[in-house]
Amino acid sequence: MFKSIYMNLFVTYLSVFLAIIILISFFMVSIFYREFTIQAEQNLENAGNRVNALMERYYNNEITRVELNSWINAMSYISNIKIYILNPDTSSLSVADDKDISLNVQIISDMTDIMNGATIKRMNPIKLSSEDEVVYVGMPLEYNGQVSGVILLFTPMTELNKISREVLNTMLGIVGVTILISAFAILRSSIRISEPIVEISNYAIELGRGREIPDIEIKSKDEIGRLGRSFNIMKKEILVAEQMRRDIVANVSHELRTPLTSIIGFLKGILDGVIKPEDEKKYLELAYNEANRLKDLTKEIVEVAKLESGSTKLNKERFVLNDLAKEVKIELDGMVSEKKLNFTLEEKVKNIVLFADKDRIRQVFINIINNSFKFTDKGYIKVTINRKDKNAIIQVADSGTGIKKDKISYLFNKFYTANEYGNATNGAGLGLNIVKNIVDMHDGTIKVDSEYGKGTKITIHIPIVFE
Numbered sequence: 001m002f003k004s005i006y007m008n009l010f011v012t013y014l015s016v017f018l019a020i021i022i023l024i025s026f027f028m029v030s031i032f033y034r035e036f037t038i039q040a041e042q043n044l045e046n047a048g049n050r051v052n053a054l055m056e057r058y059y060n061n062e063i064t065r066v067e068l069n070s071w072i073n074a075m076s077y078i079s080n081i082k083i084y085i086l087n088p089d090t091s092s093l094s095v096a097d098d099k100d101i102s103l104n105v106q107i108i109s110d111m112t113d114i115m116n117g118a119t120i121k122r123m124n125p126i127k128l129s130s131e132d133e134v135v136y137v138g139m140p141l142e143y144n145g146q147v148s149g150v151i152l153l154f155t156p157m158t159e160l161n162k163i164s165r166e167v168l169n170t171m172l173g174i175v176g177v178t179i180l181i182s183a184f185a186i187l188r189s190s191i192r193i194s195e196p197i198v199e200i201s202n203y204a205i206e207l208g209r210g211r212e213i214p215d216i217e218i219k220s221k222d223e224i225g226r227l228g229r230s231f232n233i234m235k236k237e238i239l240v241a242e243q244m245r246r247d248i249v250a251n252v253s254h255e256l257r258t259p260l261t262s263i264i265g266f267l268k269g270i271l272d273g274v275i276k277p278e279d280e281k282k283y284l285e286l287a288y289n290e291a292n293r294l295k296d297l298t299k300e301i302v303e304v305a306k307l308e309s310g311s312t313k314l315n316k317e318r319f320v321l322n323d324l325a326k327e328v329k330i331e332l333d334g335m336v337s338e339k340k341l342n343f344t345l346e347e348k349v350k351n352i353v354l355f356a357d358k359d360r361i362r363q364v365f366i367n368i369i370n371n372s373f374k375f376t377d378k379g380y381i382k383v384t385i386n387r388k389d390k391n392a393i394i395q396v397a398d399s400g401t402g403i404k405k406d407k408i409s410y411l412f413n414k415f416y417t418a419n420e421y422g423n424a425t426n427g428a429g430l431g432l433n434i435v436k437n438i439v440d441m442h443d444g445t446i447k448v449d450s451e452y453g454k455g456t457k458i459t460i461h462i463p464i465v466f467e
C-alpha cells in the first residue's frame with residue numbers, strides 16, 4: 001500500500017497505538033463521568049431533603065422568612081447548587097438566587113410528575129438558558145403529608161467538563177510524545193531493515209549487468225542477515241558458473257580451431273604446391289581424418305550441452321544387455337586388429353534385462369572401450385557384464401597406461417584430459433563427462449580404478465528397474 005517499509009510500519013504502529021489511546025480515554029472519561037454524576041446526584045438529593053426540613057420549620061414558624069432565605073443561600077453557596085422552591089403554578093416562592101429561572105420544556109413536564117409525589121433525577125446534562133450545562137433533581141415540597149410545591153436543585157457540569165478536558169489533554173499529550181518517539185524508533189528500525197534490502201537490490205542489478213560487486217556486509221543474524229548471506233552465496237555461484245562458461249567457450253573454440261588449422265594447412269600446402277604431388281594423397285588423408293575428428297568433436301560438444309541443459313529425455317525400453325554388449329564388441333573388433341590387443345567380452349550372467357535408454361547405454365560402452373583402445377598399446381581389453389542384486393554391472397578393464405591417482409577425480413570434468421601426450425590421443429576430454437551424465441540419468445554409479453603404468457578398470461552400476 002505504501003511505497004516504503006518506513007511508512008508502512010509507521011502507519012501500522014500509529015493506527016494500533018491511536019486505537020488503544022482512544023479506547024483508554026473513552027473508558028477513563030466514562031468512569032469519571034459515572035462517579036461524578038453519582039456524587040452530584042447524592043449531593044442534590046441531600047440538599048433537597050434539607051430544604052424540605054427548613055421549609056417545614058418555616059411553615060411551623062420556627063424560623064423567619066429571612067432566616068429561611070439565608071440558610072438556603074448559604075447551602076446553595078457552599079454546595080454550588082442552585083435551589084428553586086416553586087409554587088405549583090411555577091411562581092417562585094423562594095429563589096436562592098437573584099436571577100429568575102426560565103424553565104425549559106423538560107422541566108415543566110417533569111413538574112407534573114413531581115406534583116404527583118415523584119422525585120425526578122436528570123443526570124444527563126441539559127442546557128439552561130445561556131448558562132453552563134446542568135444536571136438537576138426535582139422533588140416535591142411536602143408539608144403535613146401534602147405536596148405543596150416543587151423543589152428544583154441544579155448543579156453545573158463545569159467541573160466534570162473540566163476533568164474530561166484534562167483527561168483528553170493529557171491523552172493528546174501522550175499521543176504527541178509517543179508519535180514523536182515511535183516515529184524515531186520506527187525510522188531507525190525500518191532503516192535497519194530497508195537499507196540492506198536496497199543495497200542488495202542495487203547489487204543484484206549490478207551483478208545482472210556483469211559488473212563486479214563486493215560481498216554484502218552482514219550486520220545481523222536475523223532474516224535480513226540471512227538474505228545478505230544467501231545473496232553472497234548466490235553471487236559466488238554465479239561467478240563460478242560464469243567462469244565455467246568462459247572456460248567452456250575458450251575450450252570449445254580451442255578444440256575446434258586445432259583440427260581446422262591442420263586441415264587448412266594441409267589444403268593450402270597442396271594448393272600452393274608446397275606439398276609434392278606424390279605426397280598429396282597422404283596429406284588429403286590427414287585432412288580427411290582431422291575433418292572426421294572435427295565432426296565427432298562437434299557431436300560431442302552438442303551432446304554435452306544437451307545433457308547439461310537437462311533437455312534430453314531418456315528413451316527407455318526393455319532390452320537384453322548381453323545382446324547390446326555383443327553388438328558393440330563386433331562393431332569395435334575392427335579397431336583391435338590394428339593393435340593386436342586381446343579384446344574379450346565375458347558374460348558372467350546370461351540374459352540381463354535392462355529397462356533403459358539403449359542408444360545411450362551403447363554410447364557408454366563405446367566411449368569407455370574407445371578410451372581403453374586409445375590408451376592401451378599391448379595386452380588386453382576386457383569387457384565384463386554381470387548382475388548383482390538389483391544392478392547390472394558393466395566393467396571395462398585394460399592393461400594400458402593407467403591414470404595418475406591425483407588426476408582420477410577430475411576425469412569426469414569437461415575438457416579434462418589426464419594424459420601427458422598432449423593431442424596425440426585426439427581427445428577433447430568430453431567422453432567421460434558424457435558417460436557420467438548418462439549414468440547419472442539412469443541413477444547409476446561409475447567408478448574408476450587405475451594404476452599408473454599398469455592399467456585401468458572402469459565399473460558402472462545401472463539399477464535394474466521396470467516401469
Ligand SMILES: Nc1ncnc2c1ncn2[C@@H]1O[C@H](COP(=O)(O)OP(=O)(O)O)[C@@H](O)[C@H]1O
Pocket residue numbers: 367371372375398400401402403411416417418419425426427428429430431432433455456
Ligand atoms: N582407459 C584409460 N586409460 C588411461 N587413461 C584414461 C582411460 N580412460 C580415460 N583416461 C583418461 O581420462 C581422460 C578423459 O577421458 P575422456 O573424457 O574420454 O576424454 P578423451 O578420451 O577425449 O581424452 C583421458 O584424456 C585420459 O587421460
Ligand SMILES: [Mg+2]
Pocket residue numbers: 367370371427430431432
Ligand atoms: Mg574418450
